[in-house]
Amino acid sequence: MTEEEVFEHEATCFLERHACPRAPEELRWGEGPEELTIFHETTGAAEQREVEEAKRWQATRWQAGFGWICGPPQYGGRGLPASFDRIYRSVEAGYAVADLSPLRIGLSTVGPSLVVNGSDVQIRRFAVGVHAGDIVACQLFSEPDAGSDLANLKTRAVADGKVWRLSGQKVWTSNAQFADVGLALARTDPDAPQHRGLTAFLVPMDSVGVQVRPIRQLTGGASFNEVFLDDVEVADDLRVGATGEGWRVALSTLSTERTATGDRSHALTGRGFRLLRTLARRQGQGDDPAVRQALAHLHARLEVARYHQLRIQAAAYGEGEGPPRAMDKLLLAGNLQAIGEVAARLLGPKVAADTGEWGTYAWSRWLLGATGYRLGGGTDEILKTMIAEKALGLPRAPS
Ligand SMILES: Cc1cc2nc3c(=O)[nH]c(=O)nc-3n(C[C@H](O)[C@H](O)[C@H](O)COP(=O)(O)OP(=O)(O)OC[C@H]3O[C@@H](n4cnc5c(N)ncnc54)[C@H](O)[C@@H]3O)c2cc1C
Numbered sequence: 001m002t003e004e005e006v007f008e009h010e011a012t013c014f015l016e017r018h019a020c021p022r023a024p025e026e027l028r029w030g031e032g033p034e035e036l037t038i039f040h041e042t043t044g045a046a047e048q049r050e051v052e053e054a055k056r057w058q059a060t061r062w063q064a065g066f067g068w069i070c071g072p073p074q075y076g077g078r079g080l081p082a083s084f085d086r087i088y089r090s091v092e093a094g095y096a097v098a099d100l101s102p103l104r105i106g107l108s109t110v111g112p113s114l115v116v117n118g119s120d121v122q123i124r125r126f127a128v129g130v131h132a133g134d135i136v137a138c139q140l141f142s143e144p145d146a147g148s149d150l151a152n153l154k155t156r157a158v159a160d161g162k163v164w165r166l167s168g169q170k171v172w173t174s175n176a177q178f179a180d181v182g183l184a185l186a187r188t189d190p191d192a193p194q195h196r197g198l199t200a201f202l203v204p205m206d207s208v209g210v211q212v213r214p215i216r217q218l219t220g221g222a223s224f225n226e227v228f229l230d231d232v233e234v235a236d237d238l239r240v241g242a243t244g245e246g247w248r249v250a251l252s253t254l255s256t257e258r259t260a261t262g263d264r265s266h267a268l269t270g271r272g273f274r275l276l277r278t279l280a281r282r283q284g285q286g287d288d289p290a291v292r293q294a295l296a297h298l299h300a301r302l303e304v305a306r307y308h309q310l311r312i313q314a315a316a317y318g319e320g321e322g323p324p325r326a327m328d329k330l331l332l333a334g335n336l337q338a339i340g341e342v343a344a345r346l347l348g349p350k351v352a353a354d355t356g357e358w359g360t361y362a363w364s365r366w367l368l369g370a371t372g373y374r375l376g377g378g379t380d381e382i383l384k385t386m387i388a389e390k391a392l393g394l395p396r397a398p399s
Helices: 003-020 044-063 080-091 101-117 119-133 245-265 266-282 287-313 323-351 362-372 380-391
Strands: 137-140 157-159 163-170 181-186 198-206 210-215 224-235
Touching: 003 080, 044 101, 080 287, 101 119, 101 137, 101 181, 101 245, 163 181, 163 198, 181 245, 198 224, 198 245, 266 287, 266 323, 287 323, 323 362, 323 380
Parallel strands: 137 181
Antiparallel strands: 157 163, 157 181, 163 224, 181 198, 210 224
16 A cells, blocks of 8 residues: 555544544535535634534544644654645545634644744644644734735834733734634834834734724624734744744745635535526526526636646645645635626526525625635735736736
8 A cells, every 4th residue: 555545544544433424415406504605604602612613623633643734743743745634635525524614724824834933832832732723823914904015014013121012903803703812913113114124923812902803794794803902912932033024924924824715615616506507497597508608617617726726736845836826716716706696697686685585595695705705815916916927927016
């Protein structure tokens, strides 16, 4: 047996012991939940339960050696190439296990960023904590005037003896409502050029002066928050990287964020497309040449995105970043939007007015959610600029 086959067998044995096989989803019109949301949107006790379940499952994986498959062995990872992570994910997809969405930012963004930028102690405490299912992390980067133009951020960090004092406002912070720690960017030198005066910190979310306020979305849920920092004391040993080196930390964090954003969702688009085909038939439009053409066009787009992602995943670690990742995320965001638009065309007014009919009005959530996907992890325009400059060699956009 090859090393991969041995690993796959080991993963299957682990999952057989700890989870039940997942019954294949049979999409039957009118039966079961419609589930056409793009962003996860539970609140209150249900949300708390999901967080606990996610942490428990991650802890189980960690104890069995599947919690950090590509992680550095000196920190408890397996040190295996990304192909092994893929093998594990494809085996796990066949089992009914807890949804790890509440941990996603820690596992895919903050954890990897700390491995590159953090101190040994920070990696042991936070990156390991995240992978062991003990800690939930969030990313405190965006501000009201600093999204695409992140270097414009205004949150200040002022040195005060052995601590820093952070004040400012963050926004669109996913999962802040239940996070234990946030990776924050703050301005430490207001006189330095915009990109140079920034520093990164790990902010314990239960610190005095941290206030988290949920933002109600178009879709009704509240997956994001405003986070207010009012003279929050942060120990100097929670500074990530050198003072003034925050931009470097931010860039390496954002590159892992883009990796994570594109990775998730081919199951989602595939399911959406299957529902859409059924919808066309139910609406009596299955034979309409224009509808058939729209569906064929969508199918081709989804296949292009799937093959593109397979190619990225086959690349060696560290290759296939930058423009290929930007394309992956653009394709996905565009496909989510295109699926929603075809649904809206098929449904007409039913997408905006709830008639109670199964599988119709629920598409409004898809349409509204798709818009968010085009922003988070880098907007379409920013990603296109990256492709234009780095892949096509076009002149740099004026700043
Ligand atoms: C689902 C989701 C999850 C998120 N989670 C987090 C999180 O956990 N933590 C966090 O810190 N942030 C998070 N964000 C915020 C996200 O990073 C920002 O929304 C994003 O960077 C865009 O910033 P903005 O919303 O301020 O829009 P802006 O930057 O103001 O952009 C508005 C519009 O102007 C366009 N634009 C801006 N600059 C240019 C330019 N130079 N050239 C061409 N067009 C331009 C944009 O493409 C966009 O269409 C999340 C956002 C979403 C939607």
